[in-house]
Amino acid sequence: MKQDRFNMLKKHNREELEKAIKEGRADMRMKGLCTYLNSLENFFTSSSCSGRIVLLSVKSIGEKQPKAFHRKWHRKVKLKEVVDALEEKTREKELWFKLDPFIIHIGARDLENARKVLKCMRAAGIKRGGIIVAQKGKFLIELQGTHAMALPVKSHGEELIGREYVTFLVKQANKKLGENYKRLELFERVCRRELQ
Amino acid sequence: MKQDRFNMLKKHNREELEKAIKEGRADMRMKGLCTYLNSLENFFTSSSCSGRIVLLSVKSIGEKQPKAFHRKWHRKVKLKEVVDALEEKTREKELWFKLDPFIIHIGARDLENARKVLKCMRAAGIKRGGIIVAQKGKFLIELQGTHAMALPVKSHGEELIGREYVTFLVKQANKKLGENYKRLELFERVCRRELQ
DSSP: OHHHHHHHHHHHHHHHHHHHHHTTOSOHHHHHHHHHHHHSTTEEEEEEEOOEEEEEEESSSSSSOOEEEEEEESSOOOHHHHHHHHHSOOOSSEEEEEEEOOEEEEEESSHHHHHHHHHHHHHTTOOEEEEEEEETTEEEEEEEOOOOEEEEEEETTEEOSOHHHHHHHHHHHHHHHHHHHHHHHHHHHHHHHHOO | OHHHHHHHHHHHHHHHHHHHHHTTOSOHHHHHHHHHHHHSTTEEEEEEEOOEEEEEEESSSSSSOOEEEEEEESSOOOHHHHHHHHHSOOOSSEEEEEEEOOEEEEEESSHHHHHHHHHHHHHTTOOEEEEEEEETTEEEEEEEOOOOEEEEEEETTEEOSOHHHHHHHHHHHHHHHHHHHHHHHHHHHHHHHHOO
């Protein structure tokens, strides 16, 4: 019965992944890792993101707030793309430039297998992550990278920073995103070696 | 034997906390939560931080790098403090302005008690956190806030941003730090109610 729950979850998540790959919605940088983990008996993957650069609209600061992506890139960006996006009219209270690191959700059959994922995480030098659900038949691990940037760039439609600084930011964000992707690749290599 | 390990860890960490409080090194915003959890049979706290605003020196971008605090405030900051710190000579390759959210480490006697901490975390609306060590006699939960900012402000000693933007940043960082502290207070209230 307890194993049934895990197998059911695994089946559901594997089908969701296969569907996303088929429809071209899958995050290509996560595909190798997800496909490998889902092929194993004791693991599956759930919603994951390889890392991204975003322009986030924030309607009102502080309070519980609706947020919306003004732009979202799951890759390095060109200066022109960011400048164009900044020059577009935005009416929200604030616009933030963010580099979000990868976030991965891995399901494990039991505590023993969840522990193995934590071991891989550490072997790959990933510092943030842990078991977020620990129930019989459902152990869920969340891992997150640490390459992050977050700053306000527009307020009430007005640009807060100059073009020179935007150039510097884009360069930095691309560099950090590259490091973030390298860490993710290392984690995949460790998983392929340690988890079977 | 297995319980011995937990009791030993608990004793060590409680003594460290008492020492830190006595010597005035304890983070005052963590004191209530830490003292309460350490008074319980099944929990203890380890290194924790209530959140801070920092100016971080980064020697070389990207690679494994030594980092150093140019400034570190465990409280809201005044504009003048930040401006003065920015005007000081810095020779590092980069200086970053960061708002780091709270980070809490809680030890639990067993998986059952670790689960209770995760439940409190969710009840307090904390989205990042999980069990990072899961061994007999040692279950460790790490929780982290999500109020964060991170941006480069100097490069090779040159300021990258104008005074007007620094004013905006400081206001934002103080506001977010206030929200971060409120979330921490809510977590303490939930723990006092749910954990005994």
